[in-house]
Amino acid sequence: MDGSGKGGNSGAETLQRNYRIGKTLGIGSFGKVKIAEHILTGHKVAIKVLNRRKIKSMEMEEKVKREIKILRLFMHPHIIRLYEVIDTPTDIFVVMEYVKSGELFDYIVEKGRLQEDEARRFFQQIISGVEYCHRNMVVHRDLKPENLLLDSKCNVKIADFGLSNVMRDGHFLKTSCGSPNYAAPEVISGKLYAGPEVDVWSCGVILYALLCGTLPFDDENIPNLFKKIKGGIYTLPSHLSGLARDLIPRMLVVDPMKRITIREIREHPWFQARLPRYLAVPPPDTTQQAKKIDEDTLQEVVKMGYDKNQVVDSLQNRMQNEATVAYYLLLDNRLRATSGYLGAEYQEAMDSASTLSRMTSYETPTSTITHRSSVFLESQGSGTMRPHFPSERKWALGLQSRAHPREIMTEVLKALQELNVYWKKIGHYNMKCRWARHIPGQNETMLNLNHGFVEETGIIENEDCSSDNLQNVVKFEIQLYKTRDERYLLDLQRLSGPQLLFMDLCAAFLLQLRVL
Numbered sequence: 001m002d003g004s005g006k007g008g009n010s011g012a013e014t015l016q017r018n019y020r021i022g023k024t025l026g027i028g029s030f031g032k033v034k035i036a037e038h039i040l041t042g043h044k045v046a047i048k049v050l051n052r053r054k055i056k057s058m059e060m061e062e063k064v065k066r067e068i069k070i071l072r073l074f075m076h077p078h079i080i081r082l083y084e085v086i087d088t089p090t091d092i093f094v095v096m097e098y099v100k101s102g103e104l105f106d107y108i109v110e111k112g113r114l115q116e117d118e119a120r121r122f123f124q125q126i127i128s129g130v131e132y133c134h135r136n137m138v139v140h141r142d143l144k145p146e147n148l149l150l151d152s153k154c155n156v157k158i159a160d161f162g163l164s165n166v167m168r169d170g171h172f173l174k175t176s177c178g179s180p181n182y183a184a185p186e187v188i189s190g191k192l193y194a195g196p197e198v199d200v201w202s203c204g205v206i207l208y209a210l211l212c213g214t215l216p217f218d219d220e221n222i223p224n225l226f227k228k229i230k231g232g233i234y235t236l237p238s239h240l241s242g243l244a245r246d247l248i249p250r251m252l253v254v255d256p257m258k259r260i261t262i263r264e265i266r267e268h269p270w271f272q273a274r275l276p277r278y279l280a281v282p283p284p285d286t287t288q289q290a291k292k293i294d295e296d297t298l299q300e301v302v303k304m305g306y307d308k309n310q311v312v313d314s315l316q317n318r319m320q321n322e323a324t325v326a327y328y329l330l331l332d333n334r335l336r337a338t339s340g341y342l343g344a345e346y347q348e349a350m351d352s353a354s355t356l357s358r359m360t361s362y363e364t365p366t367s368t369i370t371h372r373s374s375v376f377l378e379s380q381g382s383g384t385m386r387p388h389f390p391s392e393r394k395w396a397l398g399l400q401s402r403a404h405p406r407e408i409m410t411e412v413l414k415a416l417q418e419l420n421v422y423w424k425k426i427g428h429y430n431m432k433c434r435w436a437r438h439i440p441g442q443n444e445t446m447l448n449l450n451h452g453f454v455e456e457t458g459i460i461e462n463e464d465c466s467s468d469n470l471q472n473v474v475k476f477e478i479q480l481y482k483t484r485d486e487r488y489l490l491d492l493q494r495l496s497g498p499q500l501l502f503m504d505l506c507a508a509f510l511l512q513l514r515v516l
Contacts, residue, residue, distance in 0.1 A: 011088040018322060019095070021047065031055075031091075035098060040304055040322075043329045045083065048094040055092075067161045068094065070138055072320075075289050077278075078129035080149065080159040081332060084325045095325070097332070099157050105145035107154075113213030116241060117274060122148075123207050124271065125156040128279045130199050131262045133158075139195030143202035144182045145209060153336075180222065181205065181215050185230045185254045197256040200265070204251025211244055212237050216252065230254065243270035257482055291316055297331045399490040399513070405429060405480055408488055412478065415512035419505070429480035432495070435505050437472040474502045 015021075020037040027033075031050040038045055055061055071082035081097035101107075104122065108114070114122075126148065133140055140161065147160040180188060184201035208216045216234035219225040228234065232254040236245050247270045250260040265271055293315055302308045306323040314324050401408050409429060416423060416433065423433045474497030481489045492509070494502040 101150040104148040119210035
């Protein structure tokens, strides 16, 4: 059984039974895209037909696997939806959301430069989708108008995640990929990059194209093009408003460490103007959305002959089968028809987070307010940190300092050592930690300081997993981020263990840092 209430069959039979395949919409280098009708629901879908032999001959297996893996995770109104993947011996059929209005590229070519309100609407949707990718630790790396599709209501859908990569805290990417005109200087130079900052650059180029109808960096001669990109050489037309003229150069900064962040883009006055309510805060994560089941849609699926309990279980466990495909097709099309594709879960997330969005100015890929330290520190570079109070500026979730990163990490590690915290180095500014209410067992050995950084030694994994022991143990992650104005923000995130115990640890940690 496939968990949906009906028996499973081969890929070819599944495809034939569930879809009525129509005309070809487009042809690519190793497959084609066809329009199809989902027979159970009557809704249209787009099916990518990927030929296994061509994929293998072009050494594109990893690209295809990566895109499928990423899109399976995503549920966002401005990212193309993947409903299911059907395998046959000769082909891979990827069933996706049908978007019939073409590419943003064609829209720009047809209309020329857009008015600022229309460009801003597209840009707000793009940033929302890109931020969602980053929160889920995925960097797109190939953002361009050709990969931004438009639905029937002219809403953006980010597509083509074949060049995407999964980020790991403290680690850097080096692959040079994407279209040269939209690629960041560090990418075409083959330098190390963390990920989000290269998407910010591409978004800057896209915003320029929306507002100007041309590209900021363009040259038929590739060496000349690269020279312009590396030097940040472009001109801003005089017709741009003052706020647009302020935002674009902040995005097209050659030095990635000085480039504006997604969070800062969100706070920019140009972006904030006419911002739709549902885009004011990020939507909930996929796991949260999977837990919230729409009763009306569920009843429709049950009427099709599926067992209710099995459907609920499949949805909550993110399983792909005939019942879940029908459920999401029904739900997505209902939301588009009734509320401009804005689902109830997005509305509720926005309502519950509206207060938070007014209070905080800092978000990270897996932010959860209840799991984080929320004391704001500031230092003038001497290594001495002092409390910074909300009357002076916005709160930030984390510890903020102007000291050198190495000085900050030295103080952090000293504090951890005093608290008998055990850690494993993930990167220079990222580590996973374990702390127990009492002194840990004799099988563990305290890790040593090494000129401000820990030795890359693993935390003992074979700990006693009894409920009593777990109630006294907290695992958490520490990451140092660079923010605006040459500041650095230290973020603590609970991974497992009692939340109150984690708060006790944060209080003790702050005391060790002489913050309280």
